[in-house]
Amino acid sequence: MTSITFTVPGTPVGKGRPKFARRGKFVTTYTPEKTASYENLVKLAAAKAMDGRQPIDGAAQVSIWLWVTPPASWSQKKQRQALAHEIFPTTKPDMDNVVKGIFDAMNEIVWQDDKQVIDLSCYKRYSETARAEVKITQIGVTA
Structure with a gap:
């Protein structure tokens, strides 16, 4: 079984919706800068x-x-409670949007495509240091 573990420093960023811009007669889409930078x-x-x-x-x-x-x-006092996991983060970023950004960024680097993921566990907690810790384990081979 192959395992890969890494840490992404800084506050996790949710994947933003694509933005649209008019370029003359055409409309183009682009990824928001904050999302692209985090990816x-x-x-x-x-x-x-x-x-x-x-x-x-x-x-x-x-x-x-x-x-x-x-x-x-x-x-x-409230900060200490948060760091002791007595208070949980129920604010942005949305967990599912962060996962989507992380998964898309790992395509063709860690795996061919994020459709290979069959098990996912994700947790959001308070800490003195903002980061995302990611562990991927290969649990099978292509059928």
Whole structure:
């Protein structure tokens, strides 16, 4: 079984909706800059973790931990409670949008396509250091 683990530093970013712009007579779509920047950060971390290996073949199991910092506007007591996991982050970014961005960024680097993922667990918690921790395990080969 092959496993790949990496950490994406900084606050996790949800995949933004495509934007549209008129260019003369044409309308073009583009990815929001914040989304593109975060996906590039994921690609760099994933490529470093792969260390030149080929993308995994077959089914994959994924575990993602999203760590966000408590708001600075909160009292010290409330921040301590958040860091002790007595309060949970129920604000943006939406977990599913972050996962979509991370998965899209790993296409053709960690796996051929994110359709290979058959098991997913994702958690969002408070931490002093914002980051996303990703673990991918190959659990089968292509049928």
